[in-house]
Amino acid sequence: MPTLLSLPDDISIESALGESVLEAARRADVPIACACGGKAKCSTCRIWILDGADGCPERTALERTLVERLGLGNNVRLACQLRPASDITFRRLVLDETDLRMTSQLLPHRSTSAGELKSVVIFFSDVAGFTHFSETLTPYDVMYLLNRYFTQVAEVIELNDGYIDKFVGDGLMAIFGVNGQDDAPVRAVNAALQTLATVDRLKPFFASMYGIDFDIRVGLHLGEAVIGSVGSPGNERLTAIGDAVNVASRVEAANKEAGTRLLITETLYEQVKNEVEVSDFIRVRLRGTSDRISLYEIKKLKVEAERRLNEKGARETMQLGGKTWHRAVATSELKDGDHKVIEFQALYAVILRRGGRVYAFNNACPHLKLPFFETASRANGHAGRASTFGEDGTLVCRWHHSGFDLDTGEIVRWCEALNEDGTSAGMEMLGDISKNRAPLRLIPCREEDGYIWVGLD
Known part of the structure; x- marks a missing residue:
């Protein structure tokens, strides 16, 4: 027994x-x-x-x-x-x-990870001289500066399959390899280099706006951490816990004394050494440790690695801002005034270019969930009436002439083609069908790398 x-x-x-x-x-x-x-x-x-x-x-x-x-x-x-x-x-x-x-996963709307030991790359960044900025600028200006910086850097990290763990003051922590990606080490380095390039592009703007020399420091470490959800029920957030997090934070801090912008540990360097060019290396004793370790200053990726990681248009999807963005249509295929119906797993989306702007919305009227436009496969033999676009920036549903604001999704007109009692001509047996007032479901969209992308949760 x-x-x-x-x-x-x-x-x-x-x-x-x-x-x-x-x-x-x-x-x-x-x-x-x-x-x-x-x-x-x-x-x-x-x-x-x-x-x-x-x-x-x-x-x-x-x-x-x-x-x-x-x-x-x-x-x-x-x-x-x-x-x-x-x-x-x-x-x-x-x-x-x-x-x-x-x-308890029996509770509704739960999405938690119980905690698993994984080999991940921890990314830490900090703004150099932030204390001086916060003392000389107004709180509003400090918040504006940080939000402009964080917004652009977050895109860089997510496009490299990184996960934003947290923003703390002027610091940022991200995790690469949460889902066990084999190329997480080199993608983390790529994200760090692109982050520094982003900051270099921001420098002239911040210098002209505030008269400051804005810069950051980045530290990366490859090690084991427990990846799991932390927070009260309903407010959980994925995070990393373990010594690897502390090491990465200390590597970032080591940049200050070394006069560098990007340092990585030897464990990470061993994984990427064939794909990077090194400016220098240093031997340091990290804060809170007794042993000296080697840290490597990364100059850039080698040409083949950079080409492979940053090839444009290679992906069908990308993670950005907490959404999965799907490549919908080539920018060149959608002229002003044109629209296309694109099928995704969860819905059909209408992509519209109008007045120099691109809009996307669910191809289902909020009233009876009937399609605004037929898909290409059903267009033949269904060439009857179609939904239209008004000069006032509205979508007019073909079924009962409801109007929706394309910018906000709000109802402008509701079921104008119904009878006064809310019934539909010829379909009176269905009764009053005017009750289901709901706005148009707009879908986030963006143009990037020659394509129009739509963001789905």
Whole structure:
């Protein structure tokens, strides 16, 4: 019979063959949480296998489904599904009611990661001389300056598959490799170099506006960190916890004494050394450590690496501003006054160019969810009436002549073609169909790299 040692309870349990850890724990009065009743519908019964993981059976199909959705680590198992055939030592990961509220995936609208040890690149940046700026400029100007800088840098990081962890004062922390991307190390370096280039383009503007010499310092480190969701239920945010975060922060700070702008640790350098050019390297003792380590000042990417990473138009999607942007249509294919209906997984989108601007909206009227325009595949044989665009910047629905403001989505006119009692001519048996007042669903769009992109959540 397998022996199960539960921590932090320090209780040893004799388990019968074929018995789940949850069943054995309950029999021994070990308080393992289980919000779903042992059906693998939540992860509140999860345990960390400290010893004996190699002898544990493979995950069940139910456990695999939940593990893949939540990103649980290899040594984290569901007590309701694990039926040990040999001795194990485990730690309960949900200890009390607070933990239960934090981890129950039975609650609505939850999207959390329980925490997994991963090899990631941590990116830290800081504004040089920020204390002086904050003391000499008005708070409004400081906020404007930082927001202009952060907005452009955030785009650079997300376009390189990085995840913005947090903004703290004038500091920024980002994570590369959250989803296990093989090229995360070189993409992190690419993002750092592009960030510095972005700052160089901002310098003349800030100099003319405020008379300041704006610059930043960046530190990168490749190491292991626990990646998971932190925050109160409903307000979680993905973050990294571990010594790798502290090291990256200290590497960024080392730039000040070294007189450099971008330093990376030796562990990261070993992964990218064939794809970068180095200006110099230094031996330093980072704050709070006793050993000296080597830090490398990166000058630029080698030509082939830069071409591969920054090739324009190669992607169908990109992450930016918390949205997934989908490449919709080439800019050259949409002349002024033209529109196209593009199919995406979640909806059909209408892309319109009008008066030099580009608009995008859901191809479904808010009234009866009927299409404003037919798709190309259905256009033949459906060439009857079509929705139109008014001179006042409105979209006029072809079905009941509702009008919507293309800038705001607001209702300008509502169901003008219905009868006074709200019925539709010839379809009176449907009754009053005028009640469903809803605005037009606008979709964010942008032009970049010769294409029009639409942003979907």
